[in-house]
Amino acid sequence: MFWRGFAMLQDSFATRLVAWQEQHGRHDLPWQVSDPYRVWLSEIMLQQTQVTAVLGYYARFLQHFPDVASLAAASADEVLALWSGLGYYSRARNLHKAARMVMDEFGGRFPDLREDIQRLPGVGRSTAAAIAAFAFGRRETILDGNVKRVLTRCFGISGFPGEKAVENRLWTLAESLLPADAAQMTAYTQGLMDLGATVCGRKPACTVCPMVDGCVAARQGLTHVLPTPRPKKAVPTRHTVMLLAQHGDKVWLERRPPTGIWGGLLSLPELADSAAVESWLAAQGRGDVLPSWPELEHVFTHFRLIITPVPVRLDTLHANRVQETAGQWLPVSQALDAGLPAPVKRLLQRLSA
DNA sequence: AAGCCGGGGAC
């Protein structure tokens, strides 16, 4: 009977998970601490980003900004530079903004209620719940990709979890599964993530799963069908021309607008077509178009970008021209340390090689 | 409700 299995698992879910986490879960991750600042930073970095990708960034970031006060005092450029290559750069801008909000609106003390934490920019319900649980032992449930995978399988819930109706159902279910004892919230929340990450993944290891005897997907052979995958849609291809202007050992970079793709990052100028190269060159000074470079492909979640790099060299610059534009000449080595989109960084690395 | 926003790991 489905309903009997459901009720049995629902009753024992938290108990099983906590026991499993203590025995088989992860205990050596650097953000498994009670400092809300460190928990918060890790949760933001881990949004749509895998643990292995975050580890290095996390350590480097903490080295520069060990607490919320130092982060609030930093410039946006410093923060973006430390985020460069991690992706989803609005996370860095929101992180910086939120640090200042903690200082100004919460008197430098991190809020300890999920509802208050959630008011910080870049912090939604799941991230706020993770911080509340890990740093303050609150009985709040997370609902991330791991939890969605575990719950849709354990409780046999079909439909794409990104769809609102399915997600609402998962939130309600997740809340009903919380342990009664708040002292277990750290192990429980970590257990949800660990189970999803190390056991209930793409190819689930059901034989070592603490939920296997109650899991609907395991019992009905549906682990390969659940969770229901995102509906497919064709990704469009876009083309762009990037100007790779060199003057001595320097390269010309421009600040991108604060919103949109690569918001706020330094980048190479984008030109409408190759005809625009000549006019740009003529306006800047005296120089030449260099032999062309091969195209560069960069793939996003929602589109494919083909970049045509156009290298040019400026021998002499027109006086006063620099002040009229939003760009700057930077030594290549210095540019590589700034916040740059990944493909732009690859181009500049090619330049310095 | 649907689209936007990066980069990389796993397969």
Next chain:
DNA sequence: GTCCCAGGCTT
């Protein structure tokens, strides 16, 4: 090549 990850914000 495909899929999706410790999601949130905007429209």
